[in-house]
């Protein structure tokens with residue numbers, strides 16, 4: 001088969017590799033010419049995909065910035081970003097432009113699947129009508145479905161193949177076609193009756209995480225005021241063999257999904273005279289976490305009789321998540337911005353992030369970051385970094401991830 005993939009990012013590239021490794025031909029489309037060039041050089045820019053794997057896929061992945069080759073595909077998967085506008089409303093701009101480009105080359109008999117996370121109704125009310133501007137009829141001349149991506153960057157225990165794939169077609173036939181397609185690369189397909197059910201299932205998964213992270217973060221703030229060790233509390237609660245699922249406190253939510261996707265649903269809910277209160281509340285609590293972390297930093301410095309102004313603070317780990325270099329919505333950026341506003345001198349060490357362009361900061365070597373430092377803050381705990389050494393060498397350390405807590409550490413915990 002020939003599979004088209006629009007948007008070759010964290011979602012699109014692993015899908016392209018999966019289909020290519022099964023012997024299918026992939027048209028890999030991205031509007032970012034640098035990504036297309038990198039793919040042509042067989043250089044991966046996504047941590048979970050090695051350049052060797054990309055090279056092994058060889059000519060089966062054909063990278064392009066043009067929509068025309070999509071006309072040759074049996075199926076086209078749309079994996080473009082679905083961000084929020086400055087007013088935190090859904091920004092369907094990339095999805096609309098990808099769909100319009102596809103409509104221009106759409107062929108009878110093709111299957112189109114939306115993988116981008118979005119609100120219930122997008123596939124039926126926005127994507128299908130735009131594709132029909134081609135003159136072809138959805139569900140009749142071509143098939144349309146929604147199938148959410150569940151990739152978790154950095155995870156190795158579950159892969160695309162071993163993670164069940166939810167699929168909802170516009171019609172019965174659309175669902176059948178989409179199931180057949182994903183059976184090529186996934187062991188288990190979970191079929192739901194409509195695209196709306198599949199769209200909402202993805203949002204439920206992400207909102208579940210967002211709400212539970214907010215809950216444990218709120219507990220962490222309260223435990224801090226009460227003088228109780230939140231990590232000990234979470235460890236203890238997590239020994240319950242049923243009815244409890246562990247979530248760890250931290251500096252806030254990051255990445256492209258959790259800080260963004262829930263607001264697609266709360267926006268849509270307003271049309272149905274509903275205020276999605278859990279979503280809004282979780283967003284509020286999680287957005288406040290970087291400010292709570294700044295308050296903790298101020299307290300640690302205060303205990304050492306130092307003001308924030310003029311203090312040299314080394315941040316360890318600035319990406320949003322351990323083991324990956326993704327900076328999107330990373331709480332570290334907000335913490336740095338606020339501390340700089342207070343006059344702190346910030347350096348950072350993160351083996352996954354060579355520079356933070358928007359803050360004009362570059363990765364500092366591990367030793368150099370600790371040189372003359374007043375406070376070291378573990379913001380994101382990459383497995384390759386020696387956190388014990390940070391605590392041993394810095395005059396003061398604050399651990400926002402609880403990674404040093406077990407070893408009679410002198411670091412202050414979140």
Ligand SMILES: NC(=O)c1ccc[n+]([C@@H]2O[C@H](COP(=O)([O-])OP(=O)(O)OC[C@H]3O[C@@H](n4cnc5c(N)ncnc54)[C@H](O)[C@@H]3O)[C@@H](O)[C@H]2O)c1
Pocket residue numbers: 006007008009010011012029030031032035079080081082094095097098115116117118148149150151152153256257261
């Ligand atoms: N990253 C994740 O862990 C994850 C997990 C599940 C779902 N998702 C969802 O999948 C979607 C994609 O996320 P991502 O993390 O892969 O984003 P990404 O930014 O890594 O990749 C998206 C790619 O789409 C390209 N693009 C933008 N507009 C385009 C257009 N009109 N035509 C073709 N390409 C275009 C961009 O240049 C970029 O390379 C989002 O809806 C996201 O919510 C992401």
